Amino acid sequence: MESDQHFGQLKDIVKMYLPDDVSVDAIEVDSNFVKELNINSANLVDIVLDVEDAFGIRLENEDMDKMQTVQDALIIIAQKLQVKK
Amino acid sequence: MNRRVVVTGLGICAPNGVGLTNFYESMLNGSSGITFHQELADLGFGCQIAGKPEIREGLKESYFTSLQLRGLNSSGIVYGVMAGSDAWKDAGLEKADKDLPDWDSGIIFGTGILGIDKLRESIHLIDNNNARRLGSNSVMQTMASGISAYLGGILGCGNQVTTNSSACATGTEGVIMGMERIRAGKAERMLVGSCNDSGPYIWGGFDAMRILPSNYNDNPQEASRPMSSSASGFVPGSGAGAMVLESLSSALERGAKIYAEVLGGAINSGGQRGVGSMTAPNSQAVQKCILEALMDAGVDKSEVDVINGHLTATSKDVEEIRNWSEALGRTGVDFPIINATKGLVGHCLAASGSVECVAALLQYREGLVFGNRNCQDLHPEILALVDASRIPLKTISHTPGIMAKASFGFGDVNACVIFNDYKVK
Numbered sequence: 156m157e158s159d160q161h162f163g164q165l166k167d168i169v170k171m172y173l174p175d176d177v178s179v180d181a182i183e184v185d186s187n188f189v190k191e192l193n194i195n196s197a198n199l200v201d202i203v204l205d206v207e208d209a210f211g212i213r214l215e216n217e218d219m220d221k222m223q224t225v226q227d228a229l230i231i232i233a234q235k236l237q238v239k240k
Numbered sequence: 241m242n243r244r245v246v247v248t249g250l251g252i253c254a255p256n257g258v259g260l261t262n263f264y265e266s267m268l269n270g271s272s273g274i275t276f277h278q279e280l281a282d283l284g285f286g287c288q289i290a291g292k293p294e295i296r297e298g299l300k301e302s303y304f305t306s307l308q309l310r311g312l313n314s315s316g317i318v319y320g321v322m323a324g325s326d327a328w329k330d331a332g333l334e335k336a337d338k339d340l341p342d343w344d345s346g347i348i349f350g351t352g353i354l355g356i357d358k359l360r361e362s363i364h365l366i367d368n369n370n371a372r373r374l375g376s377n378s379v380m381q382t383m384a385s386g387i388s389a390y391l392g393g394i395l396g397c398g399n400q401v402t403t404n405s406s407a408c409a410t411g412t413e414g415v416i417m418g419m420e421r422i423r424a425g426k427a428e429r430m431l432v433g434s435c436n437d438s439g440p441y442i443w444g445g446f447d448a449m450r451i452l453p454s455n456y457n458d459n460p461q462e463a464s465r466p467m468s469s470s471a472s473g474f475v476p477g478s479g480a481g482a483m484v485l486e487s488l489s490s491a492l493e494r495g496a497k498i499y500a501e502v503l504g505g506a507i508n509s510g511g512q513r514g515v516g517s518m519t520a521p522n523s524q525a526v527q528k529c530i531l532e533a534l535m536d537a538g539v540d541k542s543e544v545d546v547i548n549g550h551l552t553a554t555s556k557d558v559e560e561i562r563n564w565s566e567a568l569g570r571t572g573v574d575f576p577i578i579n580a581t582k583g584l585v586g587h588c589l590a591a592s593g594s595v596e597c598v599a600a601l602l603q604y605r606e607g608l609v610f611g612n613r614n615c616q617d618l619h620p621e622i623l624a625l626v627d628a629s630r631i632p633l634k635t636i637s638h639t640p641g642i643m644a645k646a647s648f649g650f651g652d653v654n655a656c657v658i659f660n661d662y663k664v665k
Contacts, residue, residue, distance in 0.1 A: 201377075
C-alpha cells in the first residue's frame with residue numbers, strides 16, 4: 156500500500172522531466188530513467204532534490220549513483236524513511 | 241567568396257513593445273517604455289526609472305517547455321529566447337528535425353552578463369553551505385553563452401552557436417560578425433542579436449557611477465533625452481532584439497521576404513588611448529570605424545541617407561554628432577536624417593545595438609523614419625552642426641536608402657553597420 160503511494164508520488168515528480176515524446180504511462184516500476192524514459196541525465200539531480208522535498212529525506216551521492224530505475228528510487232526512499240522513523 | 245547578405249527575419253522584446261506589432265506601434269507613435277520602478281525606490285536608487293519589457297501572463301509558455309520554465313530566473317534568457325524564436329518564425333524558418341541539426345544555420349547572440357538573478361539565488365545557497373541544492377540549471381542560466389545555447393537547442397542550429405560580448409556595442413557587433421560568416425560562405429543563415437537582463441543588480445553599478453538621471457522619477461517618459469540640451473544621463477534598459485541574416489541566394493531560393501541588405505560594417509577599438517578610456521570613446525577610432533564600415537560596404541560618404549545613432553542622452557551625444565559630421569564631411573541640411581531609439585526605450589545596454597537595429601530595419605518595411613522623442617530642446621552644439629530638419633521629432637514618411645547604425649561600448653569599442661534598401665540588381 157505504502158509503496159503504491161510512493162510510486163504515485165514519484166511518478167508525479169518524474170513526469171515533469173519526460174521529453175515531449177515519452178508519455179506518463181511509460182513510467183513503470185522497472186523503467187530506467189535515462190535509458191528508457193529518455194530523461195536528460197543532468198535532470199537526475201533535480202529529481203533527487205524533488206524527492207528530498209516530497210519525502211522529507213536527504214539523499215547522498217552514493218544513493219544517486221544507485222538510482223538507475225524507478226524501483227531503485229523506491230527502495231532508497233523506503234530505506235531513508237525507515238531510518239527516519 | 242563574397243556573397244550578398246540580407247535580413248529576412250526580425251524579433252523584439254523591448255521596453256516599449258514585446259513582439260514586432262506592439263514595438264512598431266510604439267516606435268511609430270513615439271510611445272515610451274520607460275516606467276517608475278518601486279523596487280528601485282525601495283532600494284534607495286537615485287534613478288528609480290528604467291526600461292523593462294512587460295511580459296504578459298502566459299506568454300512565456302509559448303516559448304519554453306514547462307521543464308525549462310521551472311526555476312527559470314534569468315530575464316535575459318526570457319527576452320532573448322522570445323526575440324530569437326520570433327525572428328526565426330518571422331523569417332519563415334522551421335525548427336530543425338528532432339534528429340538532424342540544421343548545419344547551415346548558426347547563432348551569434350550576445351549579452352553583457354546573463355542570469356544575474358539566478359546568480360544571486362545560487363550565491364545565497366552556496367553561502368548557506370547548500371551548494372547541493374543548486375539543481376542542474378544554475379550553470380546554463382548564468383553562463384554567458386546560455387542565451388545562444390538555449391536558442392541553439394530550441395531551433396536545432398548546427399553551425400557556429402556562440403555569444404559575443406562587447407558591452408553596449410554587443411548587438412551591432414553581432415550583426416557584423418554574422419554577416420562576415422555568411423559572406424565567407426561558412427553559413428547560409430545566422431540568427432544574430434543580443435539580450436540584457438533587467439533589475440537592480442544590473443542597473444545598480446550605473447547608478448553608483450552617477451551617470452543615470454535622478455530628476456525624472458516622477459516623470460519617467462521624459463527622462464531619456466538624446467541630443468537634448470537638458471539631457472542628464474542615460475535611462476537604464478533591458479530586453480532583446482534579434483535578426484535572421486541570410487545569404488541572398490538562400491533567401492531568394494526560399495522566396496523569403498527581405499527587409500534590407502546588410503552592405504557591410506566595421507568593428508574597432510580606440511585602445512583607451514588619446515581621449516579614449518574605459519568609459520569614453522576615442523573620437524578618432526569612432527570616425528575610423530564609420531569610414532571603414534562605408535568602405536566595407538562600398539558606399540560613398542555622400543550616399544548615407546539615414547543614421548541611427550548610439551546617442552545615449554549624455555553629454556557625449558554632442559561628441560558623437562561631431563564624429564558623424566566630421567567622418568562624413570557633412571553639416572547643416574546636408575547632414576543625413578538621424579534618430580535615436582533610446583529616447584523611447586532607454587539604454588538597453590548589451591541589447592541596445594540589436595533592439596535599435598530592429599527599429600532601424602522596420603523603417604524599410606514601412607517606408608518611414610521614426611521620430612525622436614524628448615529633444616525639442618536640441619543641444620546648441622548639435623544645432624551648430626546639423627539642421628533641425630534632419631532630426632525629426634515625429635515619424636516621417638521616407639524610405640531609407642543607405643542607413644548607418646553605430647554602437648559604442650565601455651572598453652572604448654565601436655561597431656558600425658551599413659544597411660541598404662534591398663533592390664534586385
